[in-house]
Amino acid sequence: MNTLIVPILIPFFTATVLALLNGRRTLEKAVSLVSCLGVSGFVFWLLFHVDGGGIQAMKLGGWDAPFGIAFVADRLACIMLCLSMTIGTVVLIYTFWTVTPRQQKYFFYPLFQIVLLGVNWSFLTGDLFNLFVAYEVMLVGSYGMMMVGATKAQVRQTMKYIGINTIGSTLFVVGCGLIYATVGTLNMADLSQRTATLSGDQAGLVTAVSMVLLVVFALKTAAFPLFFWLPDSYPVVPSGVVGYFAGLLTKVGVYSLLRVFVMVFRQPGAEFAINVLLVLSGFTMLLGVLGAMCQWDIRRILSWHIISQVGYMVMGIGLAANASIAQIAIAGTIFYVVHHIIVKSCLFLVGGIAERVSGSQDLRKMGGVLELSPAVAGLFLVAALSLAGMPPFSGFLSKLVLVRAGLTGGNYVVVLVAVVTGFLTLYSMSKIWSYAFWRQRCRQTAGLNYRGMMAPTAVLVLFTIVMGLWAQPFLALATRAAGDVTDPSQYISAVLGPADDQPAVTGLTAGEPVTRVAAAASAAGGTDMIGDRP
Amino acid sequence: MEVPMAIVIGVMFAGGTYMILRPSLIRIVMGFGLYSNAANLLMITCGGYSRARRAPFVSEDAANTVLASALMDPLPPDIILTAIVISFAVGALFLTVCYRVYLDYRIDNPDELPQDDSEDDPSGVNFSGVPDVMAELAEPNPNAPHEHAVRAQAARPG
Numbered sequence: 062m063n064t065l066i067v068p069i070l071i072p073f074f075t076a077t078v079l080a081l082l083n084g085r086r087t088l089e090k091a092v093s094l095v096s097c098l099g100v101s102g103f104v105f106w107l108l109f110h111v112d113g114g115g116i117q118a119m120k121l122g123g124w125d126a127p128f129g130i131a132f133v134a135d136r137l138a139c140i141m142l143c144l145s146m147t148i149g150t151v152v153l154i155y156t157f158w159t160v161t162p163r164q165q166k167y168f169f170y171p172l173f174q175i176v177l178l179g180v181n182w183s184f185l186t187g188d189l190f191n192l193f194v195a196y197e198v199m200l201v202g203s204y205g206m207m208m209v210g211a212t213k214a215q216v217r218q219t220m221k222y223i224g225i226n227t228i229g230s231t232l233f234v235v236g237c238g239l240i241y242a243t244v245g246t247l248n249m250a251d252l253s254q255r256t257a258t259l260s261g262d263q264a265g266l267v268t269a270v271s272m273v274l275l276v277v278f279a280l281k282t283a284a285f286p287l288f289f290w291l292p293d294s295y296p297v298v299p300s301g302v303v304g305y306f307a308g309l310l311t312k313v314g315v316y317s318l319l320r321v322f323v324m325v326f327r328q329p330g331a332e333f334a335i336n337v338l339l340v341l342s343g344f345t346m347l348l349g350v351l352g353a354m355c356q357w358d359i360r361r362i363l364s365w366h367i368i369s370q371v372g373y374m375v376m377g378i379g380l381a382a383n384a385s386i387a388q389i390a391i392a393g394t395i396f397y398v399v400h401h402i403i404v405k406s407c408l409f410l411v412g413g414i415a416e417r418v419s420g421s422q423d424l425r426k427m428g429g430v431l432e433l434s435p436a437v438a439g440l441f442l443v444a445a446l447s448l449a450g451m452p453p454f455s456g457f458l459s460k461l462v463l464v465r466a467g468l469t470g471g472n473y474v475v476v477l478v479a480v481v482t483g484f485l486t487l488y489s490m491s492k493i494w495s496y497a498f499w500r501q502r503c504r505q506t507a508g509l510n511y512r513g514m515m516a517p518t519a520v521l522v523l524f525t526i527v528m529g530l531w532a533q534p535f536l537a538l539a540t541r542a543a544g545d546v547t548d549p550s551q552y553i554s555a556v557l558g559p560a561d562d563q564p565a566v567t568g569l570t571a572g573e574p575v576t577r578v579a580a581a582a583s584a585a586g587g588t589d590m591i592g593d594r595p
Numbered sequence: 596m597e598v599p600m601a602i603v604i605g606v607m608f609a610g611g612t613y614m615i616l617r618p619s620l621i622r623i624v625m626g627f628g629l630y631s632n633a634a635n636l637l638m639i640t641c642g643g644y645s646r647a648r649r650a651p652f653v654s655e656d657a658a659n660t661v662l663a664s665a666l667m668d669p670l671p672p673d674i675i676l677t678a679i680v681i682s683f684a685v686g687a688l689f690l691t692v693c694y695r696v697y698l699d700y701r702i703d704n705p706d707e708l709p710q711d712d713s714e715d716d717p718s719g720v721n722f723s724g725v726p727d728v729m730a731e732l733a734e735p736n737p738n739a740p741h742e743h744a745v746r747a748q749a750a751r752p753g
Contacts, residue, residue, distance in 0.1 A: 190677075247670075
């Protein structure tokens with residue numbers, strides 16, 4: 062299906078056009094809105110198409126799958142694409158009220174499209190090295206976005222963020238190289254197929270090499286002990302866009318962990334990585350929420366909560382080591398990702414409105430938002446209770462699924478940590494509530510115009526209520542998506558063709574992958590071998 | 596070929612780590628440069644580089660076909676090409692950002708940078724023109740009537 066590349070191409074062209082339109086402020090907003098709405102429509106159509114008609118794959122340039130680059134849309138990728146574009150569109154509309162002329166002059170909207178491009182790309186790609194390229198595109202966009210307007214604090218924090226992520230990228234290249242040397246392919250479907258047949262020393266080697274990728278993805282996910290960069294860097298992202306960053310960027314890491322450590326690495330002993338993730342998830346949840354409790358800046362509190370919430374998703378992946386509960390645990394993770402992306406973005410957006418209403422982002426200086434604007438307080442209350450896992454919102458159900466999976470699998474310690482973290486999250490949210498919203502107001506009238514910003518935020522609040530009250534369709538979809546990941550046979554046949562149609566696997570040892578390339582080249586007539594990697 | 600390459604890569608990673616840990620922005624940038632070059636060398640080594648192998652061109656003429664094991668694997672060099680371009684671009688950006696930090700603070704040691712973000716408002720929201728009532732909260736007046744009392748008073752006719 063050649064249209065698969067639309068969610069990547071359209072943001073790319075839009076970014077180019079927007080860069081040329083620089084200076085025409087209204088036109089820029091209109092063009093990005095039309096583009097975002099169009100791509101959103103497409104990805105929702107794609108989700109229904111894939112859910113009904115099976116996994117879709119696209120071979121770039123007509124090169125067959127293990128040699129060329131494959132783009133694959135399975136249910137998980139489509140769910141993530143839908144979230145990316147929904148949050149992208151909502152945040153875009155929100156920024157119409159927050160963007161300053163100075164930010165717009167320095168390519169705010171083109172950079173936003175580049176971030177969308179990178180995020181969509183990393184969800185769609187079916188190749189490990191191509192995932193690295195997608196990461197880089199996403200990161201370069203986010204560097205620019207973080208620095209837009211270039212205040213001193215922004216530049217200083219972006220410098221740290223670039224440094225941390227450059228180390229991650231270097232390790233990603235190293236990991237790709239080592240995996241290519243040990244398994245002989247970087248195509249995810251092919252990797253999944255080959256690692257399943259490994260045994261003995263080879264399997265151990267692949268497990269060891271996969272640890273490099275674990276570090277890369279854990280860094281991106283902000284899992285313990287690699288979370289330190291996040292609470293510093295997110296508060297400087299421009300208001301509004303921080304909602305997209307908080308929702309999607311760390312979740313690209315969760316998606317990669319899910320894709321690579323559950324679906325791709327299936328050699329004997331692969332549970333080791335998953336067990337490591339389970340241990341890390343407990344620390345991530347607890348330390349994230351403890352970090353949030355001692356902060357006073359509303360953005361920093363919410364940033365620390367991203368870390369603790371990521372712990373829940375990683376916990377779901379960690380529970381998948383037990384094959385009997387793997388599917389429900391992964392389904393819980395996917396459901397949690399959906400819930401978290403919506404609620405976290407929503408909280409950052411409401412936080413931005415509360416900053417405007419009260420004129421500060423320090424809890425000690427905010428106050429009386431409930432009196433100044435009851436509607437904003439209502440939006441915050443729903444999102445905060447949902448984040449803490451109170452029924453009837455989506456947070457309760459997503460935690461319920463994970464806790465049940467944990468209890469069934471006998472992982473009592475991590476379940477205890479998860480429940481305690483839920484309580485502490487509630488404490489932290491009530492701290493924001495009682496300081497910023499419930500307290501005596503600290504100014505006479507609400508500052509600045511904020512009412513327009515409430516409409517996009519309300520859409521997200523509505524999502525979390527609907528997901529809580531009418532959860533069955535979402536959970537069923539998440540379970541089907543989890544089935545695709547835990548049993549990759551459909552994914553493999555969608556990318557590589559039916560099992561009897563695939564070229565024979567000839568070399569599995571280091572230095573021998575070339576055998577396969579040449580065999581296929583001579584089978585295809587042997588012409589035009591100058592292929593282009595990304 | 597693998598043993599000398601492994602030594603070179605190890606030395607480059609060690610050198611890069613040493614440079615990144617130096618308290619100087621320019622050395623940190625150079626350390627990242629060493630890192631990415633070491634990663635690229637590792638990729639070459641993983642591709643099974645050997646002088647005995649030919650460049651991977653396959654002749655159309657069936658008689659000229661060479662054994663696959665006599666050809667270089669073309670994939671790692673392609674991957675490195677991409678990785679070089681990316682690391683060059685990110686390196687240039689990183690250097691620019693470091694220079695900007697230097698222009699802002701006139702210091703080269705990242706440890707001396709301020710830790711507090713509150714010096715300038717990063718939210719991008721312009722609060723000028725909004726009356727500043729923060730002082731009221733900082734020094735709450737215990738004698739001031741509560742908001743509700745004020746409102747009730749205002750609502751009372753007469």
